[in-house]
Amino acid sequence: MKIASRKPAEAMPPRMGALAKLPVFFDLAGKRAVLAGNSAGAAWKAELLAAAGADVAIYASEPSEEMLAIVARGAEAGSLTLLERPWSLDIFTHAALAVGDFEDEAEAKAFRCAARASGVIVNTVDKPETCDFLFGSIVNRSPVVIGISTDGAAPILGQGIRRRIEMLLPPSLADWAGRAQAIRQRVMGRLKPGPERRRFWEAFTDLAFRDKARADDAAIDAMIGESCLAGGATGGRVTLVGAGPGDADLLTIKAVRALQSADVILFDDLVSDAVLELARREAKRMMVGKRGARESCAQGDINTLMMGLARQGKHVVRLKSGDPMVFGRAGEEIEALEKAGIPVSVVPGITSAQALAMSLNRSLTHRDHAQSLMLVTGHSRQGELPDTIDWALAASGRATLVIYMGARQAGAIVAALRQHGMGGATPAIAMASLSRPEEARWEGCLDALPQGVTTLPAGAPILIGIGSVFASRNEAIAAEAFRQAV
Structure with a gap:
């Protein structure tokens, strides 16, 4: 059977899905930020703003113990200034942003209106309806910073995601990112834009995730040199x-x-x-x-x-x-x-045979059923069943047989196995679209296989499995009970 040929076709990248919020990274170094609130949550927000380099003015008439402790300890970057009085309309002058932590809804709205009147963007803690921006969970490997947002719907979920990302990123990544900043100009000066630079940064990134120690200058120069040598027209x-x-x-x-x-x-x-x-x-x-x-x-x-x-x-x-x-x-x-x-x-x-085992929760080489596993194709260069398959071994009952691209040849497969002695009642299974949401399966016996594959969605990729490991659970339980009885 001759199959029509077509030319490779360029495909558009998938369209970006809708974003609940646009993730941006705001440079607060040396900028003024104002915060109004007394609580421990407000104290954490103040420390976060200062860590980003902001000079934070805190307006708290009755500051919590956490607030007092954070101010006393001081900031890693930026500064923290505690003003023990309520906020007022004049506090927003020259501010880059404002944060308010209020129990009262009306005060939160008033704070936002006052900030907006001064052209300052505002966040009100736990009141998204009066926020211009939201805080998310943060993974800090600065200068690598990862922000996680659930659009205010599930903060605990965001924290769970943060914990999982934290486990994937070694603490040494911060040192590597700092190293990247230090060598950036050197790389840009010696490597051409495009493949050369990307090749270097890919190698640098692989090293960052493999090694805890930072690469020294000699190693960096060697990587730059390798990227230069591989950067020509034959470097693909x-x-x-x-x-x-x-x-x-x-x-x-x-x-x-x-x-x-x-x-x-x-x-x-x-x-x-x-x-x-x-x-x-x-x-x-x-x-x-x-x-x-x-x-x-x-x-x-x-x-x-x-x-x-x-x-x-x-x-x-x-x-x-x-x-x-x-x-x-x-x-x-x-x-x-x-x-x-x-x-x-x-x-x-x-490979699909592994996905088949996964989907069924069955071992393809269960020692009570099979001592070998045969993966064969049901589709030769000519589009027919290959004539080089060892059908005698496949039909022996000692092997689990998995057939790729065999749905169209199901009748010929059954005939070959029956000719070499396999019983028509041998368990068989056919599965379409393995591991995908539309996954479908048929289970039965060898003789029913040609009809069984026709019940699966037309055009779907189908994998066929034949052998005693595919016996239904009820059959397996009955067989085990029979063996114990005798």
Whole structure:
């Protein structure tokens, strides 16, 4: 069967979704900020403003113990000045922003009106309806600062997110970020804008997350030199990245890093939008669809495109569904790239057989059922069932058989297995769109498989599993009870 060919098509990056609030970072160094309030919460806000470099004037007629302690201790940056009196209309002169902490709703509104009349933006604690801006949870690795907002809906959720980010970011990141500021001019002076600079900063970032000690000047100069040498027209590279079965949570950290550093992403039809959302927004996206029995880009065209882009000095990510090395034609692409002298590397992904086991909570090599696992393709170059499969082993009952791209050949698969002695009652399963929200499954016996796959959504990627490990839970319980009885 001859499949029509199509050309690679450029895809638009996904449109940015609606933002509840625009996250911005406000430079308060040397600016005046005013704060009115007595509580411990107001004291924390005062310390936060001062930490950002503001000179904070605190108006508190009855300051809390926390407020007194924070003022007595002083600020790491900026300054804290306590004025033990109520706020008044004249306090907003020359202020960059104002914060008020009031129990009374009417006072909060009056504070906001007075601030706005002076052209000052205002926040009233726990009263979002009278706020021009909101505070969020903060991860402080200054000069790296991460702000987290839930638009006031769930502050505890924001704090939980902060704790998880804190665990991912080493405390030494602050030193690395400071180092980045110190060497920025040197990097800009020696490296050209675009791929050269990005290549350096990617290497710098990888080092920051791997090593606790900061790189010395000699190491920085060596990295700059390597980026210069690799920055020419032949300095591109290709990374084959496994996108997994669809669920973006199944991507490896290394895969996300590759997507974040890509100049161009060549992706297959089966790659989910959720995975593409994790890519660098500036990266050019091109669909080079490869689907069995569908109009697809010719492999030669994809190879030529990868080589051409890499020769322009670009980092090309070839994003493949599942694992690139399992029925993903990675071998052909690697061979073409290596012959052309283009650096190529591989980032593994979760293959569909693993997603099948995950979805079913079944071990594919349970020692009571199977001593081997066979992953085979149901789709040859000619679009038919391959004639090189060891059907005798597959039908022996000692192996779990997982068939990729086999739905169209389900009848031929059953015939081959039956011919080699597999019983028609052998458990079988077919699953469509594994790990995605639209995941669907059929379970039954081998003889019912050809009809079973037709009950799954048309056009969805389908994986077939055959073997005793796929017996239904009720059957497994009954079989175990029978074995114990005898």
